[in-house]
Amino acid sequence: MATPKKSADRDAPPERRIPMRDFSKSLPMSLLRAREAVMRQFRPSLRRHGLTEQQWRILRALSAVDAIEVTELARSACLLGPSLSRILRDLEARQLIERRAAKADLRRGVVSISQKGLRLIELVAPTSEFIYAAIAERYGAQKLAELQNMLASLESSLATLHVTEVAPSEDAR
Amino acid sequence: MATPKKSADRDAPPERRIPMRDFSKSLPMSLLRAREAVMRQFRPSLRRHGLTEQQWRILRALSAVDAIEVTELARSACLLGPSLSRILRDLEARQLIERRAAKADLRRGVVSISQKGLRLIELVAPTSEFIYAAIAERYGAQKLAELQNMLASLESSLATLHVTEVAPSEDAR
DNA sequence: GGGATTTGATTAACATGTTAAGTTCTTGTC
DNA sequence: GACAAGAACTTAACATGTTAATCAAATCCC
Numbered sequence: 001m002a003t004p005k006k007s008a009d010r011d012a013p014p015e016r017r018i019p020m021r022d023f024s025k026s027l028p029m030s031l032l033r034a035r036e037a038v039m040r041q042f043r044p045s046l047r048r049h050g051l052t053e054q055q056w057r058i059l060r061a062l063s064a065v066d067a068i069e070v071t072e073l074a075r076s077a078c079l080l081g082p083s084l085s086r087i088l089r090d091l092e093a094r095q096l097i098e099r100r101a102a103k104a105d106l107r108r109g110v111v112s113i114s115q116k117g118l119r120l121i122e123l124v125a126p127t128s129e130f131i132y133a134a135i136a137e138r139y140g141a142q143k144l145a146e147l148q149n150m151l152a153s154l155e156s157s158l159a160t161l162h163v164t165e166v167a168p169s170e171d172a173r
Numbered sequence: 174m175a176t177p178k179k180s181a182d183r184d185a186p187p188e189r190r191i192p193m194r195d196f197s198k199s200l201p202m203s204l205l206r207a208r209e210a211v212m213r214q215f216r217p218s219l220r221r222h223g224l225t226e227q228q229w230r231i232l233r234a235l236s237a238v239d240a241i242e243v244t245e246l247a248r249s250a251c252l253l254g255p256s257l258s259r260i261l262r263d264l265e266a267r268q269l270i271e272r273r274a275a276k277a278d279l280r281r282g283v284v285s286i287s288q289k290g291l292r293l294i295e296l297v298a299p300t301s302e303f304i305y306a307a308i309a310e311r312y313g314a315q316k317l318a319e320l321q322n323m324l325a326s327l328e329s330s331l332a333t334l335h336v337t338e339v340a341p342s343e344d345a346r
Numbered sequence: 347g348g349g350a351t352t353t354g355a356t357t358a359a360c361a362t363g364t365t366a367a368g369t370t371c372t373t374g375t376c
Numbered sequence: 377g378a379c380a381a382g383a384a385c386t387t388a389a390c391a392t393g394t395t396a397a398t399c400a401a402a403t404c405c406c
Contacts, residue, residue, distance in 0.1 A: 107354045108354060
């Protein structure tokens with residue numbers, strides 16, 4: 001691309017604005033608003049049970065396995081290491097989970113859900129499923145499944161996308 | 174790899190387990206992972222310019238209007254009041270925005286972007302658009318537009334959904 | 347073996363998410 | 377026109393997001 005910097009490629013009106021994509025229609029904003037609309041339905045129920053969204057994600061992830069290493073749990077629950085460390089410390093103090101060190105590698109932590117944790121999940125699950133069903137009915141189960149497929153597709157598309165090229169007039173440091 | 178749950182030859186009481194939806198396939202997780210995959214592309218560039226994702230959202234929202242009240246800006250940038258208060262204080266100290274009180278109602282704050290803020294946007298925008306184009310190309314522009322429509326539809330579907338009914342056995346034992 | 351390097355997890359520091367409480371200004375009501 | 381009620385932030389307090397630094401254990405390499 002031999003395009004010199006800052007070429008008004010389009011007839012921009014004498015506005016002092018950049019011809020950027022309409023902010024409210026950007027993909028990150030669309031995803032953020034959609035997720036917020038969904039979570040707004042779930043948060044009150046979780047809160048009634050003394051759980052944050054992230055704590056619930058961890059318990060749910062743990063309930064699906066026998067035991068799991070910390071790093072793997074972070075991937076599974078989509079949390080960063082430091083956040084997970086803090087939450088695990090808290091959940092352990094509340095005796096909702098149990099941890100131990102891996103025999104083969106003492107650096108690795110292995111986490112599992114406790115009986116108390118399982119009981120809490122059983123307590124929250126009905127309301128959670130109820131809300132989920134209400135969303136599916138309102139939006140359409142078929143449409144919802146399609147949306148999930150498109151989201152998964154987007155995720156895998158970007159998994160191998162590495163924008164190495166620094167756009168024009170970037171590297172200013 | 175799905176390891177079966179604890180064999181537990183001894184105390185194996187729980188049999189009224191509620192089969193919950195596969196955690197990793199839940200709508201909130203799908204939305205979260207998709208958004209994370211997208212933002213992972215943008216964050217490095219924003220960071221190079223000393224901006225967080227939220228600060229960038231605010232500047233972008235401000236660049237689309239002449240001036241806007243704080244409450245309206247919160248809706249526009251999808252931020253809660255307290256977060257916005259802190260960020261505005263910071264952006265004002267950096268002279269990227271300007272604020273004043275509304276003449277008709279001294280409680281209301283009116284915010285607008287400064288010349289310095291506009292210059293910063295001009296600096297970041299090319300890279301941002303470049304990344305956006307890469308995503309659209311990889312995923313498919315047509316598919317991307319359809320995804321946006323489905324997300325907007327989901328959002329409006331849930332806008333009027335109020336799950337008043339507390340699901341069965343909410344506060345049971 | 348023993349030191350340098352890498353790796354898994356935590357801690358530190360700062361920014362934001364989230365709810366509750368506080369401040370200031372406006373509006374309704376008497 | 378005083379005062380209660382409401383509205384628009386703002387602060388406070390705690391939990392999480394994010395990156396950098398730290399620490400202990402494992403691995404590499406001689």
